[in-house]
Amino acid sequence: MIRFIAPALLGPLLAPLLVAPAAAQRADRATPGWVRVRLETADGPMVIALAAKKAPATTANFLRYVDDGRFDGISLYRTAKNKRDPRYGFIQGGIRTDARRFLDTIPHESTKKTGIKHLDMTISMARMGPPGSANGNFFISVGALPSMDWSPSNPGYAAFGRIVSGQATVRRILAEPVGGQMRGTLMLRPVRVNRAVRLDGKPQPTGRPRPWLIERRREG
Numbered sequence: 001m002i003r004f005i006a007p008a009l010l011g012p013l014l015a016p017l018l019v020a021p022a023a024a025q026r027a028d029r030a031t032p033g034w035v036r037v038r039l040e041t042a043d044g045p046m047v048i049a050l051a052a053k054k055a056p057a058t059t060a061n062f063l064r065y066v067d068d069g070r071f072d073g074i075s076l077y078r079t080a081k082n083k084r085d086p087r088y089g090f091i092q093g094g095i096r097t098d099a100r101r102f103l104d105t106i107p108h109e110s111t112k113k114t115g116i117k118h119l120d121m122t123i124s125m126a127r128m129g130p131p132g133s134a135n136g137n138f139f140i141s142v143g144a145l146p147s148m149d150w151s152p153s154n155p156g157y158a159a160f161g162r163i164v165s166g167q168a169t170v171r172r173i174l175a176e177p178v179g180g181q182m183r184g185t186l187m188l189r190p191v192r193v194n195r196a197v198r199l200d201g202k203p204q205p206t207g208r209p210r211p212w213l214i215e216r217r218r219e220g
Contacts, residue, residue: 125158
């Protein structure tokens with residue numbers, strides 16, 4: 001069974017740690033060292049600036065899913081809220097266990113290596129198990145999550161970008177009701193990602209098969 005981030009990892013000090021990143025990424029134009037991606041969700045769009053220079057392997061992996069259309073039709077399906085203040089926590093989304101969309105796992109780029117901390121509106125990689133098992137699932141922090149950063153006793157998670165537009169959409173999604181499995185954190189109404197599109201640079205599809213599209217045509 002795929003193991004995802006446990007809600008217990010949410011730190012109690014989220015609100016005081018709402019720190020803006022030092023670099024000034026822009027939603028309306030390219031920033032050197034960063035690549036923008038727009039997620040067009042059923043609840044509204046959001047723009048993500050990916051740290052291509054600081055986290056090259058993780059950024060390249062995310063862009064492969066975008067350029068292949070593997071994120072088109074996925075959902076944001078989980079919200080883990082801080083028990084002390086439910087305005088903070090994280091949203092999780094991606095391909096879940098859909099093997100048809102799966103690409104290879106990637107090396108772990110820890111926060112110690114990249115310097116990208118889990119601050120408010122950070123995007124980071126979820127994974128199936130130990131470091132090095134991440135593929136097509138990710139999460140977005142609402143408030144800072146220092147417990148997700150590297151420490152001598154914790155490999156942490158691979159943060160690789162920031163939400164630079166659509167923060168209100170992210171907060172609305174976090175407020176969605178939850179229940180069911182994964183300790184009651186699955187969204188009762190998952191939010192569909194209609195389309196993910198790269199805004200900077202030329203798309204570079206992998207050329208690998210996309211069986212979910214073939215099945216969709218047959219069903220149509």
